[in-house]
Structure formats: structure tokens, C-alpha cells
Amino acid sequence: MNKILEVNDLKTHFAIQPENMQEKKAILKAVDGVSFDVHEGEILGVVGESGCGKSTLGRTVLRLEEKTEGLVKYKGTDIYSLSKSELKKARTSMQMIFQDPYSSLNPRKKVSSILEQPLRIHNVCQSNEISARIDALLDEIGLNPKYKGRFPHQFSGGQRQRIGIARALTLNPEFIVCDEAVSALDVSVQAQILNLLLDLQERYSFTYLFIAHDLSVVEFISNRIMVMYLGRIVEYADKSELMKNHLHPYTQALFSAFPSTDPRGRENKKQIVMGDVPSPINPPTGCHFHPRCPFKKDICMKEYPEMKEAAPGHFTACHLY
Amino acid sequence: MTEKMNNDEILLSIKDLEVNFYTYRGIVQAVRSVSFDIKKGETLALVGESGCGKSVTAHSINQLIPMPPGKIDNGEIFFEGKDLLKLSEKEIRAYRGDRISMIFQEPMTSLNPVFQIGEQIADVFRTHHGLKKDESWERAVKLLELVKIPSPEKQARSYPHQLSGGMRQRAMIAMALASPNPGLMIADEPTTALDVTIQAQILRLLAELKTEIEMSVLLITHDMGVVAETADRVVVMYAGRKVEEADVNDLFENPRHPYTLGLLNSLPSNEKYRGEKRLEAIKGQVPDLLTIKGWCPFENRCEYATDICRQSFPERTELSPGHSIWCHLEGKYE
Secondary structure (H helix, E strand, O other): OOOOEEEEEEEEEEOOOOOOOOOOEEEEEEEEEEEEEEOOOOOEEEOOOOOOOHHHHHHHOOOOOOEEEEEEOOOEHHHHHHHHHHHHHHHHEEEEEEOOOOEEEEOOHHHHHHHHHHHOOOOOOOHHHHHHHHHHHHHHOOOOOOHHOHHHHOOHHHHHHHHHHHHHHHHOOEEEEOOOOOOOOOHHHHOOOOOHHHHHHHHHOOOOEEHHHHHHHHHHHHEEEEEEEOOOOEEEEEEHHHOOOOHHHHHHHHHHHOOOOOOOHOOOOOOOHHHHHHHHHHOOOOOOOOHOOOOOOOHHHOOOOEEEEEEEEEEOOOOOO | OOOOOOOOOOEEEEEEEEEEEOOOEEEEEEEEEEEEEEEEEEEEEEEEOOOOOOOHHHHHOOOOOOOOEEEEEEEEEEEEEEEEEHOOOOHHHHHHHHOOOEEEHHHHHHOOOOHHHHHHHHHHHHHHHOOHHHHHHHEEEEEEEHHOOOOHHHHHHOOHHHHHHOHHHHHHHHOOOOOOOEEEEEEEEEOOOHHHHHHHHHHHHHHHHHHHHHOOOEEEOHHHHHHHHHHOOOEEOOEEEEEEEEHHHHHHOOOOOOHHHHHHHOOOOOHHHHHOOOOOOOOOOOOOOOOOOOOOOOOOOOOOOOHHHHOOOOEEEEEOOEEEEEEOOOOOOO
């Protein structure tokens, strides 16, 4: 399978301004040495709790955030080596769908002008074709084109998310980062949007990097899943493999914490991981998960484990394997 | 607190509750003729999507809805036989935080940022039980220990911003328990703002506390997973109406209202989607409560709807003891 995106040892660090003059500048390592590939036409799910760096990762691979170190290659080209005009061109094929359908649409613009702007900036079609193109787009995402003169506040959350999707589709992209694209929606609407994303993917063979904190959503939509914890990938595998075997203790904790919809199963609830997620400003030494890990050994406190292939096609960074 | 638990004793009874919000755009019919009981010692979940009226219903109990624009236009809320809606503001205040306590979704905004958490909990003992400063502080520290906050002595002196989300929620729960005789705890989306591993900790804590202290819990949530993990009985609401009420096992194994069925089918974690490529989504969207008609509010999204559904709101159909739906089809569809 062709690699559409190659990420090698990517780091995104942020400098935190000190609160007073005595303190030193702190470094928040949002993404700290992440390597993975995205294959053409697949849906790669990224799952993790808040503060694990999954959103920063999504933004950095699109160069919406500047990297600190590492390599991001999109279709063989290092996107961080591109000039401004080359980047603008490259961006037509890499798009993003945002979490919050309320704040990601300009409230003062009509739907038609929200969708028209990318078409004009990138000169993708003639002025007289724009209107027809917008109608086709709205039709595509399941919104009646007669509403294109409305403002975002006149739509419900689900409809707004559809507009956000239409905007990502305007330039015929190939690779789309969906950053918590369904998290803000009610469950019945969430199901509609998930179906829409799958329909579009099938029709246009998009590649998605699907970022979410909701395990059930990631599990449903993805072909492959990566689990992140405190800026690093702790485990990744094909969905079917990962659903069967959770190797990393954090993955095990995450799956067992996820509430099941079987009320009879609650009695035999497995072990719950205790403690809080540590701060990414000052992560624990060694393996970042060791303070919460029920299986920790001495080495876990000293060394961060290497990523290993613990089973065919199943990678994890844990000293147990 | 230690007396024998009688499972059939009713603690709270809501009858024909009707809450409207009088806004400049018109009347928002937030809750319409909702009735249910909460028994002593049980956890009742009020579940539904945003705007279904679950929070307004719960906040009506201790009258925390903003009035105006809100107004309880009809109904009775009996707590241990006393109609709370007939009490004066002073009388209802004696219930709030004492016999009827509340935990909120966002602990950061519901705790006072300029007081230490121990101080805020001690405040409840001073206000409701007239305890002295030292004694109330001691009791506060004990409660923090009860909700498993590590080194409670020290943490009692923390301000809310110094605690993590999970710890803040524990502090909120401690505050809700600051009563020698807790009756009902209203938990309004208690874990929605939390990460899933922290959510599991808080849900377990709530379950453990319930076996230690005899109290009832009214759990408000949109998350079917949380319902399955914690509830004894479930009331499903849609657009201000109650549409189904059942024991938790019945509800998940045999949902009979088309909305409940659609809601469960919308969950990507549903067992039936193993290897499946599409979800069975409910089409359309929640109706606008400003313009809602008197008939079944789910009619425009329901795949089984017929003419009768557009005539009146359905009467109750009891399918089995404790399992009722409000649907014209009376559960007869396939």
C-alpha cells in the first residue's frame, strides 16, 4: 500500500511563559517523538485522553502548528521544506474537519461565502461555475442547497458540522484530519455524521486521520488504531488485532474504563486504573505510564521503552514485551 | 442513616411537572407532564439528548431553574410526602445542600475559586447544622477522606484550580455528602467533563458511597454507557416528554419505544456493529421546543409513524410491571 503520509520522530514542544520572574520557562512536550505512516485510503484512528497530544499531532502534520523536530512527509515531500506558495498549493489536498461546529464557522458569513472562499483563493473553478459547485457540495453532504444564503447560527449542531465537512471538501482533498469531528454532537446526530464520513470516504477514497477521545467511535470507523499517552504513541495495530489484544497496560486500562452498554456486565468490572494523568510539562521519568501501571518494574522508572513489534503487525512501547 | 432499607418506600415523587421558559421569541415548552418516582436507595437515570428537558426536570426539584424566564406552570414534587413546590424560598433553602444535594457537570465553575475546598465543605456544616469552625473543618476533612482524596488534611487547604478535574469532582461529591442525613443526590452529568479512566473512578466511587450511605441518586446523563454502568431504573426523555421508563436490564435488552431503540442503535459500541460498515442512525433532528405541537414529538423522525401519531400525545402503555412506553404503537412494530 502507498504511504500518503510519513511521520518520523516528530516533536512539537510549546514554551510556557512563567507566571512570575523566579520561575524558569517550562517546556510542554505536547508531541514527543512520534513516528507512524498513513496508508492511502485508510482510516487511521488516534485515541487518547485529554492532554495526550492527539490534536497537536493532527495540527502538526498539516503544518498548522510548527514542529520542533522530526520529519513529516506528505506524498514524499517534506512539508516543512516547502515555501509559502508551495505550501499553499499542497494544502489543497490536505484538509481538516474541526471539533466545534459553533466556533469553527465564521458567524458573520453566509454558508455560500464560507464555501466560496477556498474556491476563490485557490482558483479552482471559474467564477460562473462557483454557484453550481456550492450547490453540488451541499447536496453531497446532505443539506438542501436552498439554505446556502443562511448564516451558521440558523443551523443545528449536526447541520453545522455538515457545513464544516463541505468546506473541507471544496478543494477536492485526498487527506483529511478529523479532529474530534463528532464529539460535540448528540448521539443520534453523531451516527448520521459518522455514516456521512464513511460514505464520502468510499466515494472519493479519502484518507482520514481520525482523532477522538471516544473509544467506541474510533473503534467503529478506523482500519488501524494508534493509542497515545502523554505525547507518545504507546500502541498501534490493525483494528481487528487491537480489539482482540490490548498489550500496553494503558490500552488495557482505557478499554476497561470505557462504559459498556450491557448493564448485566457491570458486576464483573475489571480493574480500574487509579491516579490522574500527569502533567505533560513535567512527565514522569522512564515510561510515562509507570506511576499508574499495575505491572511496573524497576526498569520502567528509568528508561522509556522502545517501540517493539510484540505480535505480527502489532506494535507497543512497553517493557513487558 | 443505619435503619433498614425498605426498597419500595418512595422518597421523591414528581407528578405532572410542566416547566415553560417565557423568552422574547416565545414560550419554550421545556418539560411537559413528566411524572416519576424515586425509591429510597435506588439510582434513577434520566437520559436523553441535549434539550430533552432532563436537566430542567432535575433542577425543578430544588428549584434551581432561573425564574424568570423559567416557570413551573403545573405539577407537584413530593419529597418524603411534602410538596416542595409549595414551600417558601427560605424553607426550600433548608433542603438544598442538606437533604437534596447536587453535583454538577463542570466542577471548576461550580466550586468557588477563592475559597479552599475544605472551607467550602465546612461551610455546609456551619450553615445547615450550626457546627463550630474547628468541628466543621474536621468533618470536611473526613468527607474528603471518604471520597478517597489522597492526603485529605493537606488537600483541604487547596484551592479548586490546584486540583485536577477528577479531584475537583471528588470534592464536589464530598460537599454533596455534607449532611448527617443525605436523602437525594442529584448528579447532573457528573462525569461528562472527565476523561474515561477518571470517569470510571468517579462512577465506582459513587457506587461504593451508595452502599455505605443510604441515599437515592438521580443521575442525569446523555451517555447510555454511564446509564448501563450505574442505574437501577431509567427514564428516557425526548423533547420535554417522558417516552419510556424501565428497569435498566429491560431497557437495554428490550427497548420498545422507537426513540430508545434508535438511540441504542446509534451507539457505535453496539454489539451488532461488529464488522458492520454503517450505523442505523435516526434521521432528522430534534424538534424546536418553541414551535412543538401537542402530538408525539418523535413523529417526524420515527420510521413507524402513522396518522394517529399526529393526533395526540400517546397514553401510557404498560408492557410489563415497571416497563412502560408512551407510544401510539404500544410496542407493536417490527
